[in-house]
Amino acid sequence: MAGKARVHELAKELGVTSKQVLSKLQDMGEYVKSPSSTVEAPVARKLRESMAGGANGAAKPTSRGGRRPSAAPAPAAPAAAAPSRTGARAGAPLGPASAIPVGGGVIYEKAKVVVTQPTAGVYKGFDATCTHQKCLLADVQGGTINCACHGAKYSITDGSVVKPPATEPLPPRKVTVAGGNVSLT
Numbered sequence: 001m002a003g004k005a006r007v008h009e010l011a012k013e014l015g016v017t018s019k020q021v022l023s024k025l026q027d028m029g030e031y032v033k034s035p036s037s038t039v040e041a042p043v044a045r046k047l048r049e050s051m052a053g054g055a056n057g058a059a060k061p062t063s064r065g066g067r068r069p070s071a072a073p074a075p076a077a078p079a080a081a082a083p084s085r086t087g088a089r090a091g092a093p094l095g096p097a098s099a100i101p102v103g104g105g106v107i108y109e110k111a112k113v114v115v116t117q118p119t120a121g122v123y124k125g126f127d128a129t130c131t132h133q134k135c136l137l138a139d140v141q142g143g144t145i146n147c148a149c150h151g152a153k154y155s156i157t158d159g160s161v162v163k164p165p166a167t168e169p170l171p172p173r174k175v176t177v178a179g180g181n182v183s184l185t
């Protein structure tokens with residue numbers, strides 16, 4: 001155990017203040033407030049090693065073979081926010097509603113969605129994959145949603161087949177208009 005008299009001596013020897021030695025001994029769990037006790041030799045050696053380590057940088061292995069507490073390992077880098085793979089996911093903004101003409105529509109190729117406005121203020125969403133042989137629909141013209149592959153046409157009002165060879169209607173997609181933008185819901 002360590003005592004005050006020996007602390008002063010060690011501080012002098014190590015070229016630090018008594019306060020620093022006290023604090024180090026307390027960290028090491030070796031200091032007791034008894035003026036009559038002394039710092040035992042093994043404790044003094046540990047203290048020297050511990051306090052000299054930072055000063056001269058001589059990284060001697062300790063008698064215990066323990067690892068010198070060096071700089072704390074760098075914390076794991078926070079995982080970068082992975083960019084989400086956007087697609088036709090719910091809530092995805094498609095674009096400005098003003099781009100969708102009354103009596104027409106817009107095909108959003110990336111989201112594979114077609115949004116029409118059959119009458120003013122009424123927006124309808126459909127899957128933009130042709131139900132015939134899975135071509136991406138080409139355009140919205142002449143009051144119909146058109147496929148360029150084999151000429152199928154669909155209603156802008158309900159996605160039903162207006163002209164074969166498609167036989168199945170376009171599956172509906174839920175869309176909403178808010179803040180002037182149309183989004184999938």
Ligand code: FES
Pocket residue numbers: 130131132133134135147148149150151152165166
């Ligand atoms: S894939 Fe569209 S009409 Fe054939």
